[in-house]
Amino acid sequence: MDGLSGKKPAVVWLLNISVVVLVALWLFPTLGLFVSSFRTSEQITSSGWWASLFPAEQTLQLRALDPDDNRIETGAGMFVVEGNVLEGDYAEVNIDRWGTSSRAPSAYTIGDTADLGDGESMTLNADGTYIWQGNDDQISGRGQRLFIIATVPPEFTTDNYKNVLFTEGNSEDMAKAFFNTLTVVIPATIIPILIAAFAAYALAWMDFPGRALLIATVVGLLVVPLQLALIPLLQFHNAIGIGKGYLGVWMAHTGFGLPLAIYLLRNYMVGLPRDIIENARVDGATEFQIFTKIILPLSFPALASFAIFQFLWTWNDLLVALVFLIDSSGETTVMTKQIVELLGTRGGDWEILATSAFISIAVPLLVFFMMQKYLVRGLLAGSVK
Incomplete structure (x- = not known):
């Protein structure tokens, strides 16, 4: 009687809903694959493709400048290296917290000075500038590694293609x-x-x-x-x-x-x-x-x-x-x-x-x-x- 009165029977509604669900199950993975193809590896591992249009929190692993070519002696056998870790691809990143160890990447807030032991220290500011201080043995070799928890704006790239x-x-x-x-x-x-x-x-x-x-x-x-x-x-x-x-x-x-x-x-x-x-x-x-x-x-x-x-x-x-x-x-x-x-x-x-x-x-x-x-x-x- 529902069909005669112009109303769709329940089985028709169930069929339509089933078709929509099946189409969605096939469409969403394809759409996710398409979106992921324009994202970097860091973005893919840190958030799902559905979050690609919104700022996302990521843990970035960056390094300070190599001290051998950039250190300045301040006297009494102490040296300092100054620079900016947010140059280049990370210019629009907003730092939330940071650390010097992978075990505690959010140990410090912006402006804190991290005590690295034996008089060595690291200070990181909101704009990415830092001050790394220590003696001759400490300020040498490779630059200090920094782990930064930051809010990264959405970004798409064609470099993958x-x-x-x-x-x-x-x-x-x-x-x-x-x-x-x-x-x-x-x-x-x-x-x-x-x-x-x-x-x-x-x-x-x-x-x-x-x-x-x-x-x-x-x-x-x-x-x-x-x-x-x-x-x-x-x-x-x-x-x-x-x-x-x-x-x-x-x-x-x-x-x-x-x-x-x-x-x-x-x-x-x-x-x-x-x-x-x-x-x-x-x-x-x-x-x-x-x-x-x-x-x-x-x-x-x-x-x-x-x-x-x-x-x-x-x-x-x-x-x-x-x-x-x-x-x-x-x-x-x-x-x-x-x-x-x-x-x-x-x-x-x-x-x-x-x-x-x-x-x-x-x-x-x-x-x-x-x-x-x-x-x-x-x-x-x-x-x-």
């Missing part, structure tokens, strides 16, 4: 990884479509013994975990000599993608009008002619839908590439593996990771938005008779 795309070494590696990924993705998308299209037509419109068993087998293969087949498949590839190159990874992606491709295309083709196919057979068309001139043009939305799925999966894949593209020289490194290498040996270059990841997803996003209308048509085909 310059580092990844234009820095010598990084740009060459990313360009090589980009073309290597295309070398993997394009054949790994086309080959399953070619095989699955023939198989789907046979399972949908051709009568032969065992057809029902083959359909059940295809449905069963949809739930087989990818990891379960990696080791035996790699052993087979090594036995026939294709386990360390592009051919092996093409065949692996083809095998893992075929069940979904056949299932999706068969469900679409079986919903096509039977009269068209029967009329073509009456007119003397062969099965191959029916397939190429009638079925394939009508099945383009389903073909495009699977192409999107397969492209996105193979582009973002790391596991299959690591297993079947064994190359210590880096000549076949794909984007996902290159991003991991750019993270650094200690795993601390988060700004590089965010930038590289966002560059990597640019191509899948472009493909998705260009072909999303075919994706929707292909997925909904056959749902309404």
Whole structure:
């Protein structure tokens, strides 16, 4: 009755809310990755991306000037070094508290004089100026290390993109990884479509013994975990000599993608009008002619839908590439593996990771938005008779 009176039933509201929640769950991480790609490593480690538009409190590790070139003797064997720790990139920083040890970075307030022992002292002012005093042995070597808890204004930078795309070494590696990924993705998308299209037509419109068993087998293969087949498949590839190159990874992606491709295309083709196919057979068309001139043009939305799925999966894949593209020289490194290498040996270059990841997803996003209308048509085909 609610539907007749113009009010939406509760299930419609629940569906709309669910869609909004799902979209948000996918949108927020992407937005966070985009924002983080324009932040420095200190900002990423100190606050979340949602706080990037507001001033944030950070702990900065700075050093005073090297005393050997900047100290001034004040008499009685005492020396002093004066300078400003907030010059350059930290000119707009507001100091809250400071310290000389990582264990107590907020031990002193602005203007306090820190007693470093044996007559050595350090005084830090609000504008960043400091006075470091001590004897000849103390005021030597490297500058005194300071830990500053400060309020840092929001800052965005394009240096991360310059580092990844234009820095010598990084740009060459990313360009090589980009073309290597295309070398993997394009054949790994086309080959399953070619095989699955023939198989789907046979399972949908051709009568032969065992057809029902083959359909059940295809449905069963949809739930087989990818990891379960990696080791035996790699052993087979090594036995026939294709386990360390592009051919092996093409065949692996083809095998893992075929069940979904056949299932999706068969469900679409079986919903096509039977009269068209029967009329073509009456007119003397062969099965191959029916397939190429009638079925394939009508099945383009389903073909495009699977192409999107397969492209996105193979582009973002790391596991299959690591297993079947064994190359210590880096000549076949794909984007996902290159991003991991750019993270650094200690795993601390988060700004590089965010930038590289966002560059990597640019191509899948472009493909998705260009072909999303075919994706929707292909997925909904056959749902309404």
